[in-house]
Amino acid sequence: MEILRSIYEVAGFIVLIAFGVAALEGYFYYHFKCHDKPWFLPVALAAFPAAAVVAAAAVLGDYQFRLWFYFLAAEALIAAAFRYAIKGRHTVPYLLLAPAFVGLALLLVYPFVFEVYLSFHDLKLTTIMSWKNTGTLPFVGLRQYYDVFTTSPLSEVTFWALLLRTLVWTFTNVFFHVAGGFALALLLNNAIRFKGAYRTLLVVPWAMPQVVAVLAMRGEFHSQNGFVNIVISKLLEVFPFLASLGVAPVQWLSDYPLLTCTIINVWLGIPFMMVVILGGLQSISSSYYDAADIDGASYFQKLRFITMPLIKPVLMPAVTLGTVWTFNNINVIYLVTGQAGGTEQADILVSALYKAAFTYNRYSYSAAFALVVFALLFFISVTYLHGFDAAKEER
Amino acid sequence: MATVQFSGIVKKFGDNVVLNGVDVEIKDHEFVVIVGPSGCGKTTLLRMLAGLEEISGGEIRIDGLRVNELHPSKREIAMVFQDYALYPHMTVEENMSFALRLRKTPKAEIDARVDEAASILQLKSFLRRMPKQLSGGQRQRVAIGRAIVRKPKVFLFDEPLSNLDAKLREEMRVEIAKLYQRLNATILYVTHDQVEAMTLAGRIVIMNKGIVQQVGSPIEVYRKPANLFVAGFIGSPTMNFMHGTLRLEGEHLRFASGDIKLTIPPYLLHDPRKHDGREVTVGVRPDDVLVGRTAEGCSDKVDGVLEVCELLGHRENLYIKVGEQRLLATVEAFFDRSPGSAVTVCFNYKNMHVFDKATEARISE
Known part of the structure; x- marks a missing residue:
């Protein structure tokens, strides 16, 4: 009987979604079909805000006067757009796009707008109850942004130290991703046996769920039972002189957390770059290499003068993506160093942001923090894309 | 300039015999066209001379020197590719001077040679352009210019006109004929187009299925085709x-x-x-x-x-x-x-x- 109830619930949910979509389509259909009727604006402004207020009251269980105002303003905008801008053109495409677009707006636009709203107010552990009861938050202007740059999101590390650490982390990771990916792609681009098998093996870290891969690697860095330290101690037994060079098993997770995270993330990121670069290498016509052979270029000269410039248009978007992903990579750091009470030595901006929001419950502060990180990444991406355009021009 | 000798050239890809005992001798200053239907092994033969393809059997000599194991750049040949193979990220000038720059030729000499080649081919106003800013015919000329600049012993042309439209192809054919008169070089030219072969060649080598069918002047192969294949291949419309x-x-x-x-x-x-x-x-x-x-x-x-x-x-x-x-x-x-x-x-x-x-x-x- 339990299972029957689950089925009822799922079916009910599906019906609900279907009704929602139907209502949405009917709403847009009216706007498309009646935009040029003289009674279009009055009817739209009277009917839809009223319906929306009723629906909101039914769902939320309470009624607020300002809802009228919001819905009226929204409807006025939408109706005006239909009457003066869209004018009933492309009805079918818009009707087909509408559900997806509204879904996206709910998932992306609403949280973003809410985040901006939060960043100018003060939501934290001490104000959250009053927000729940009254629905209002104290407006604080730019104070949260000021705090981002002056106070620590964690217990000791400052924003600037975190920013520096993040930049170093991003640069190191992307550098080794590209270098490792390039080397492996060059090897795989030769005519070797079992190429497919090598390629599959090399792509495994990328194909595996990141959580699984990171937790497995974290185990390997365990100070006593981890693969890394075991190999180091065995090596020391065989080559005792290594000890005089300073090689010894270390407490990876507690003494060198950032280094450990970097090694793990490099391992995780190489396959993506390898696949992208391999694709780029295979798209370079072999006649360039023939011509370079006849021109007398050595292996490294071919690499320098043919491969590098021709791989650039493929590499630039991959590096942009890789930079954003690495900059935003909370998985590796969070999973390796643990959450509350863990070390702060390995935190980068986004992991500190996560801890500020959900360990220290400073919601408005972290909203401002997130917007600052967003601005940084936006700037970095635009710079990269400019470089990418220039590279494309050249080709 | 130089002579080229192919003796008993065999090329196999696995069990597939592409060339089966090719013997051809090319004299100094001679314009030889290798012609045949696609898949007859003519391009493979050219690539073997250039050193881009391994030689399964036989011997290639340039000026009497056995070059079988020599690196392409040491053979003193220059090749014009079917798709031109102009480096897309270099200007016309950089494309033409690439080989010389790799050899660390003095700057003044590079400039002089590029200038000379550019004036022969009327490319002077395009030197700063990128290959993609050029038309097909201009790219073709740059590819030829890149070959001229190196002053090679032998020029190799691999179906150089097949990517051009009919009218441009005729123009470039005349250009190449004039270029030959001017350079008086040893040229080996591969094509599947018998009109190019008849009009350009001093001697034609007709190949089919990896075997040389006939070698002779254009008028010889036209008037006295050695076998049915040559008779059917040369002359338009067909015999x-x-x-x-x-x-x-x-x-x-x-x-x-x-x-x-x-x-x-x-x-x-x-x-x-x-x-x-x-x-x-x-x-x-x-x-x-x-x-x-x-x-x-x-x-x-x-x-x-x-x-x-x-x-x-x-x-x-x-x-x-x-x-x-x-x-x-x-x-x-x-x-x-x-x-x-x-x-x-x-x-x-x-x-x-x-x-x-x-x-x-x-x-x-």
Whole structure:
């Protein structure tokens, strides 16, 4: 009987979604079909805000006067757009796009707008109850942004130290991703046996769920039972002189957390770059290499003068993506160093942001923090894309 | 400049024999065109000379020096590729000077050589451009310029005109002919286009299925094709072939193929008795098929039906059906007969070719 109830619930949910979509389509259909009727604006402004207020009251269980105002303003905008801008053109495409677009707006636009709203107010552990009861938050202007740059999101590390650490982390990771990916792609681009098998093996870290891969690697860095330290101690037994060079098993997770995270993330990121670069290498016509052979270029000269410039248009978007992903990579750091009470030595901006929001419950502060990180990444991406355009021009 | 010798060249890809014993000798200052249908191994032969393809057997010598194991850049050759292979990220000037820069040639000399090549090829105003800003013909000239700049012993052209449209191809053909007169270099030119071969070559090497079919001057291979393949490949429109048997009737050899019956004159086949009963293929070029008034004076006339006329301007192609056999005749323009009318056909015996049916080799003089 339990299972029957689950089925009822799922079916009910599906019906609900279907009704929602139907209502949405009917709403847009009216706007498309009646935009040029003289009674279009009055009817739209009277009917839809009223319906929306009723629906909101039914769902939320309470009624607020300002809802009228919001819905009226929204409807006025939408109706005006239909009457003066869209004018009933492309009805079918818009009707087909509408559900997806509204879904996206709910998932992306609403949280973003809410985040901006939060960043100018003060939501934290001490104000959250009053927000729940009254629905209002104290407006604080730019104070949260000021705090981002002056106070620590964690217990000791400052924003600037975190920013520096993040930049170093991003640069190191992307550098080794590209270098490792390039080397492996060059090897795989030769005519070797079992190429497919090598390629599959090399792509495994990328194909595996990141959580699984990171937790497995974290185990390997365990100070006593981890693969890394075991190999180091065995090596020391065989080559005792290594000890005089300073090689010894270390407490990876507690003494060198950032280094450990970097090694793990490099391992995780190489396959993506390898696949992208391999694709780029295979798209370079072999006649360039023939011509370079006849021109007398050595292996490294071919690499320098043919491969590098021709791989650039493929590499630039991959590096942009890789930079954003690495900059935003909370998985590796969070999973390796643990959450509350863990070390702060390995935190980068986004992991500190996560801890500020959900360990220290400073919601408005972290909203401002997130917007600052967003601005940084936006700037970095635009710079990269400019470089990418220039590279494309050249080709 | 230099001589090139191919002796007993064999190329295998796995079990697939692409070239089977190629022997060709190219003299100093000679323009040799290697021609053949696609897949005949001509480009492979060129790439082996360039050092881009390993040599499975035999020997290649440039100026008497065995180059089998020599790196491409040490062979002092320059190659123009079918797709030009211009480095897309370098300007025209950088493309042309790349080889010299790699060899650390002094800057002044590089500039002088690029300048010289650019003025030969009228590329001076394009030196700062990127390859993608050039038209097909200009790219072609840059590719040739890149070869000239290096002052190689041998120029290799790998189907250089096949990516151009028909009009541009004709222009570039003349350009290459002029360039050859100016450089007076040893040139090896690969093409599948027999018109390019006939117009450019000092000597033609005709290849099929990895074997050299005939080597000779354009007029030799046109007038005296060594076998059926060469006869069919060289000349446009294609030669007419008639399969039949030779019979000795009195002193003369008679050839019979369906409704077509001809006397083979003794200057074509010297010893008539020897050929009695032989299965042969007789080849006649469309120009040597005489129709209408020009056919009136002939002895062995054949009656046929005109099927299709194609007016080309100054010439006209006539497709004539004689019994089961179709013949193509090319005549002066305005052959005033409508399709379906009966025409009289005869052949110009002097330019007739007789091939053995089994060996496909030429047996007539």
